[in-house]
Amino acid sequence: MQYTLSILVENQAGVLSKISGLFSRRGFNIDSLAVGVTADPGISRITIVANGDEYVVEQLEKQLNKVIPVIKVKRLTEGEFISRELILIKVHCAASKRSEIIKTAELMQAKIVDAAPSCVTVEYCETSSRVKTLIDMLKPYGIREIVRTGTIAIDRGNSAVSV
Amino acid sequence: MISGAEIMVKCLEAEGIKVIFGYPGATICPFYDKIYDSDIKHILVRQEQNAAHAASGYARCSGKPGVCVATSGPGATNLITGIATAYTDSIPMVAITGQVKSDLLGRDVFQEADITGACEPFVKHSYIVNKTEDLPRVFREAFHIASTGRKGPVLIDIPMDIQENEIEEFVYPEKVNIPGYKPTTKGHAIQIKRAVEAIKNSKRPLIVSGGGVLLSGVKPKFQKFADNTKIPVISTMMGIGVMPSDHEMYLGMLGTHGKRVANRALYEADLVIVCGARLGDRAVAAPHQMSENNTVIHIDIDPAEIGKNVKTEIPIVGDMKNVMNMLIEEIGDYQVPKLWQDTVKTWKKELFRIPPVFDGFVELRTLVSHLSAMLRSKAILVADVGQNQIWCANNFRIREGRFLTTGGMGTMGYSIPAAVGAKFARPTRDVVVVCGDGSFQMSMNELATISGNNLAIKIIIMRNHRLGMVRELQDNNYNKRHSATVLQGDPDFLKIAEAYGIDHAEANSNEEAEEIIKKMVKSDKPFILVCNVYPDTPSI
Ligand SMILES: Cc1ncc(C[n+]2csc(CCOP(=O)(O)OP(=O)(O)O)c2C)c(N)n1
Ligand SMILES: [Mg+2]
Numbered sequence: 035m036q037y038t039l040s041i042l043v044e045n046q047a048g049v050l051s052k053i054s055g056l057f058s059r060r061g062f063n064i065d066s067l068a069v070g071v072t073a074d075p076g077i078s079r080i081t082i083v084a085n086g087d088e089y090v091v092e093q094l095e096k097q098l099n100k101v102i103p104v105i106k107v108k109r110l111t112e113g114e115f116i117s118r119e120l121i122l123i124k125v126h127c128a129a130s131k132r133s134e135i136i137k138t139a140e141l142m143q144a145k146i147v148d149a150a151p152s153c154v155t156v157e158y159c160e161t162s163s164r165v166k167t168l169i170d171m172l173k174p175y176g177i178r179e180i181v182r183t184g185t186i187a188i189d190r191g192n193s194a195v196s197v
Numbered sequence: 198m199i200s201g202a203e204i205m206v207k208c209l210e211a212e213g214i215k216v217i218f219g220y221p222g223a224t225i226c227p228f229y230d231k232i233y234d235s236d237i238k239h240i241l242v243r244q245e246q247n248a249a250h251a252a253s254g255y256a257r258c259s260g261k262p263g264v265c266v267a268t269s270g271p272g273a274t275n276l277i278t279g280i281a282t283a284y285t286d287s288i289p290m291v292a293i294t295g296q297v298k299s300d301l302l303g304r305d306v307f308q309e310a311d312i313t314g315a316c317e318p319f320v321k322h323s324y325i326v327n328k329t330e331d332l333p334r335v336f337r338e339a340f341h342i343a344s345t346g347r348k349g350p351v352l353i354d355i356p357m358d359i360q361e362n363e364i365e366e367f368v369y370p371e372k373v374n375i376p377g378y379k380p381t382t383k384g385h386a387i388q389i390k391r392a393v394e395a396i397k398n399s400k401r402p403l404i405v406s407g408g409g410v411l412l413s414g415v416k417p418k419f420q421k422f423a424d425n426t427k428i429p430v431i432s433t434m435m436g437i438g439v440m441p442s443d444h445e446m447y448l449g450m451l452g453t454h455g456k457r458v459a460n461r462a463l464y465e466a467d468l469v470i471v472c473g474a475r476l477g478d479r480a481v482a483a484p485h486q487m488s489e490n491n492t493v494i495h496i497d498i499d500p501a502e503i504g505k506n507v508k509t510e511i512p513i514v515g516d517m518k519n520v521m522n523m524l525i526e527e528i529g530d531y532q533v534p535k536l537w538q539d540t541v542k543t544w545k546k547e548l549f550r551i552p553p554v555f556d557g558f559v560e561l562r563t564l565v566s567h568l569s570a571m572l573r574s575k576a577i578l579v580a581d582v583g584q585n586q587i588w589c590a591n592n593f594r595i596r597e598g599r600f601l602t603t604g605g606m607g608t609m610g611y612s613i614p615a616a617v618g619a620k621f622a623r624p625t626r627d628v629v630v631v632c633g634d635g636s637f638q639m640s641m642n643e644l645a646t647i648s649g650n651n652l653a654i655k656i657i658i659m660r661n662h663r664l665g666m667v668r669e670l671q672d673n674n675y676n677k678r679h680s681a682t683v684l685q686g687d688p689d690f691l692k693i694a695e696a697y698g699i700d701h702a703e704a705n706s707n708e709e710a711e712e713i714i715k716k717m718v719k720s721d722k723p724f725i726l727v728c729n730v731y732p733d734t735p736s737i
Contacts (some may be wrong), residue, residue, distance in 0.1 A: 043377070044376065044377060047325075048313070049324075049375055051317070052317060055317055055318065061644075092504070093505060094500070096500050096501035097501055098501070099501070100499070100501055101377070102322040102342060102375060102377055102378050103323070103377050104377045105376045105377040106377075145641070197376065
């Protein structure tokens, strides 16, 4: 089961290692992790996407809550949040394939942000499953490099993870 | 103007600290220079790990956080085992380490060690102080965190320049405000109602008590609850002492090294009330089996413990103190069904069996079971790790005193330094150590601390010339191949005692040993009694 945790932490040195350590020491892998400051500069948000069964997630939530600088932990409910990740893909691109690649990008509503004689760079900001689709579609042309962020996520509607 | 080092001392004074345990070095010298003028007593141990164990023994017997101090680098790394031991046993402790100057951090200079990094999995929280101004807040928070919620060690790492810098004035904050730290202390009223209902509906309820009951200082209330309801009690190793051993409804320690009747009670109970225990694998080897047979009510201050090892139907998060009050109130004059009470009373008769005696040796289980009667009722027994620990756990007839040992980590060498801390916390009580010949040699350097402070600690060494418990494991699981479990080259412990100026004697029979013990408890000086035990005595 994949799950997404939204964690508010005090913005101080060492918090990230405390949190990532909780996962690694218990033998759990993190699929993605994103950190950024919130509207309050003293508080940062960490968004973690990981895999595990119900027991594991519950344990992690409880253990995370025990970390002193962690202010709040919320598991986002499947289907009730919006998530995005940003990816930059450098695709091998012979002149003959250029228009095909541009069409693919257009179809997926991705942007071409850079071009060189033998490659283009595509920028895409979407859910991780759409990002995967785009990667699959561009793979046949030859991917030179991928750079992507961790997933960030926010509740739909009125609900919010705040202090 | 006031220096960081003076502030550190003032913070400790503000916390009411009377004794600290430590070992100096260059980067903590500014602090040591100031503690020299303070009324706080500094006890110089002989190795930093023992400063942490002493702080632990002090904390457990005084109910207040213990404090240990070390220098940077090797001093700090030596503390780690002691800190980790305190962490697994949830002992309130504040560990203070010196650190290299702030501008040298990260350059791998002389005696720099990333101690907060190294201790991360073993501390409740840690700080590196980077401004002298922060010291009062950090100390205030550290003591608060260590001694509230689920207790545990907090580490404060203080670079030398932070200790040297001066600021305008010292103000100790009255309040703490840590947004991410608000432990739940009051039990949920609805859960309490559900729990009481479950108890009233059960035929064979049982209480499993852990160290949490002792840590929350709720022992008298707890005993009242058990007495009034007649619910039988078993305990984990850390919970020994919550009930007097001879209480009619107390069935001893559970687990792989515990009492058969305790395990039997756990198996046959239809409702188990777990109080402040994590139920690790040594306590309940097959936790899934346990929850198949019975309904579980789990009371703990730490929500993360609930459902971790044992499936729980009724969780109650809160401080045992509050929860006990609520339970006593809610349960009224309910008493356990007569049939179950009678069953427990018959089992109770099997609790202490008399083991066979081997000529020319002290039978230690028998000696330990007679020990309590030779001591005053509030005596503190500190057991080390190994067979000696199991013998003590299962045979000491505790009355109003304490049984100290390391249940979570099982750290050899714990007993002697922990006894030092216990004696400072409770100078008028009998403090007795029981340790193995292996574990004695892990901290016998602390005989100097005992001798130097004339601490009337009585040490009973069980000499079997081997690492008994591991050897037993080899006998059972490794074809009796005794790899590295024979203690060759051991010194004459009596001569060691002599060298430290400590009174001593040796016993080869129970009569002899008891004779010596009766004499040694009367003296106000330390004493070492070496008991030769039959080497093949089993743990249980
Ligand atoms: C620091 C440490 N090292 C190793 C062990 C593993 N260990 C557990 S019991 C034991 C033997 C203890 O020997 P001794 O102190 O002589 O006690 P005995 O079992 O003989 O009573 C050992 C080595 C441990 N618990 N702690
Ligand atoms: Mg031994």
